[in-house]
Amino acid sequence: MTASELNPRTKHYEFLGPPGAFLISVGVTFMVYALYFGCSETSGGCPPPLELIPQRLTSSLASKSFWLSLFDAKGASYYFGWYAFCVVAWMLLPGDWVEGTVLRTGGKQVYKINAFSTFLLSLGLTAGTIWRFGFGSFTFIYEHWVGIVTAAVIMAIGQAFLVYAMSFRSGELLALGGNSGNFIYDWFIGRGLNPTIGYLDLKSFNELRPGLILWVLINISMACEQAVRRGGNITDSMWLVLVFQAWYVADGLYNEPALFTTIDITTDGFGYMLSFGDLAWVPFVYSLQARYLVFNQVELGPIMTTVVFLVNASGYWIFRAANGEKNDFRNGRNPKNLKFMTTASGSKLLTSGWWGFSRHPNYVGDLLMALSWSMATGFNTPVTYFYPIYFAVLLIHRQLRDEEKCSKKYGADWEKYTKLVPWRMIPYVY
Structure with missing residues (x-):
């Protein structure tokens, strides 16, 4: 070559x-x-008052001492x-x-x-x-x-x-x-x-x-x-x-x-x-x-602490169980006797278990864990929820890239697979 x-x-x-x-x-x-x-002790809030941000931004970017700091x-x-x-x-x-x-x-x-x-x-x-x-x-x-x-x-x-x-x-x-x-x-x-x-x-x-x-x-x-x-x-x-x-x-x-x-x-x-x-x-x-x-x-207190814990535990359970099924299958093991389809190229795609619920169930678990981390900060500011919002965008983009790659690789077999597992991430939602 x-x-x-x-x-x-x-x-x-x-x-x-x-x-x-x-x-x-x-x-x-x-x-x-x-x-x-935009979220620190010295900024005046998390976020600081919106009317102050433009002036602070322009003055900082124009200041040599700010860049040196x-x-x-x-x-x-x-x-x-x-x-x-x-x-x-x-x-x-x-x-x-x-x-x-x-x-x-x-x-x-x-x-x-x-x-x-x-x-x-x-x-x-x-x-x-x-x-x-x-x-x-x-x-x-x-x-x-x-x-x-x-x-x-x-x-x-x-x-x-x-x-x-x-x-x-x-x-x-x-x-x-x-x-x-x-x-x-x-x-x-x-x-x-x-x-x-x-x-x-x-x-x-x-x-x-x-x-x-x-x-x-x-x-x-x-x-x-x-x-x-x-x-x-x-x-x-x-x-x-x-x-x-x-x-x-x-x-x-x-x-x-x-x-x-x-x-x-x-x-x-x-x-x-x-x-x-x-x-x-x-x-x-x-x-x-x-x-x-x-x-x-x-201070969350016992009730909210329990709620946050359960959200995180549910996310981890989905994340680890889904990844466990995938890793077992990729390594030639199928202890749960999961259903799968075989493509023309010889590759095998899971169609049951967690991978029958959606094509990326591990992403759902990941997002639930991310949400629980932000819930621990309470609900006084949207800034601490930046991570799960950004992470959702990242995972959707990654899912689209992955499926574009699979569509090219498997052709008509991929269309057959998407009919068997129609949901991309969250069943009945996306």
């Missing part, structure tokens, strides 16, 4: 092409800061030190090497499995620090929030340029959707499919370790800040957010091999879209609820 056959030119743009890629790159970066300055040397040292710790942990902690799906070259990418061990080590060191030096020893993330965010953005931008340059190495396998020839678009969407440095696969490493684990550490820092202010205890709402989100992250890290069959790994290139999402968006946007609860301390 020639290089042009192995890596054909991308002829179809997503996100409205290069202009959309540019606007999204700027927009999501801006949004991370906006969610802080976004960088914090101590915050940067914390972030880059954390990233280095994740790399060293990947290198030194034991872990199995597993193969991913078959690539277009006929080979398979190999991944080291030790994300959960890295998570446990991080939690152990954090717990030891707090036990030895008190809650105040771990409030530095709250205190240096903007500087740490800026360091993460710098890392994401730098990695996007690095992997774009790496994609021109001889023999590099490119993402089918990221080889358009337009620099802005390919830099954003990701030109290289599996950029590696030595044995380190950058895409899967960033997907699970630096940002996802940092999300939990940020929440712990927020809980410590609240504990300092309250004299050593935290609210029931903070406990719910802390436990729910830590469990969600632990579940993903423990089931690390499941990542290697997702569209992020098998199909998408690694560019700014994923580097920013993994390193900046996930830890600093997804932790909004915990940060809000530092300065808006919500």
Whole structure:
């Protein structure tokens, strides 16, 4: 197979092409800061009075001191030190090497499995620090929030340029959707499919370790800040957010091999879209609820606590049960004797169990969990509900991309399948 056959030119743009890629790159970066300055102790509310926002925005953007304040040397040292710790942990902690799906070259990418061990080590060191030096020893993330965010953005931008340059190495396998020839678009969407440095696969490493684990550490820092202010205890709402989100992250890290069959790994290139999402968006946007609860301390009480717990538990049950059925089936097991249809290409598609209710039942579970995290903050502001709203849009977009890919792959068989399983996500709704 020639290089042009192995890596054909991308002829179809997503996100409205290069202009959309540019606007999204700027927009999501801006949004991370906006969610802080629009929902913090110093902003005058969450959100601040709407009539004040335009004047504050224009004066800040025109101020040199404001731009300089976004960088914090101590915050940067914390972030880059954390990233280095994740790399060293990947290198030194034991872990199995597993193969991913078959690539277009006929080979398979190999991944080291030790994300959960890295998570446990991080939690152990954090717990030891707090036990030895008190809650105040771990409030530095709250205190240096903007500087740490800026360091993460710098890392994401730098990695996007690095992997774009790496994609021109001889023999590099490119993402089918990221080889358009337009620099802005390919830099954003990701030109290289599996950029590696030595044995380190950058895409899967960033997907699970630096940002996802940092999300939990940020929440712990927020809980410590609240504990300092309250004299050593935290609210029931903070406990719910802390436990729910830590469990969600632990579940993903423990089931690390499941990542290697997702569209992020098998199909998408690694560019700014994923580097920013993994390193900046996930830890600093997804932790909004915990940060809000530092300065808006919500006591839910037993009834509301039970309601929020049940919503989260229902979501997790659906999410884990649906993914369990799918993973069993992909690995040649069918313990529940689920029904399926066989396509002309030989692929098998589940048509019963959770996958008979809808074509993406795991997304429904994900959304219920996201909703429960925001419910823990109460109902005084819409800002803390940003995550489930954004997540719903993301999952619908991902579902549309996935189904477009399946339609091309299976042809008439896909139409037959959609008649057997007509609902995309939520039965009788969508």
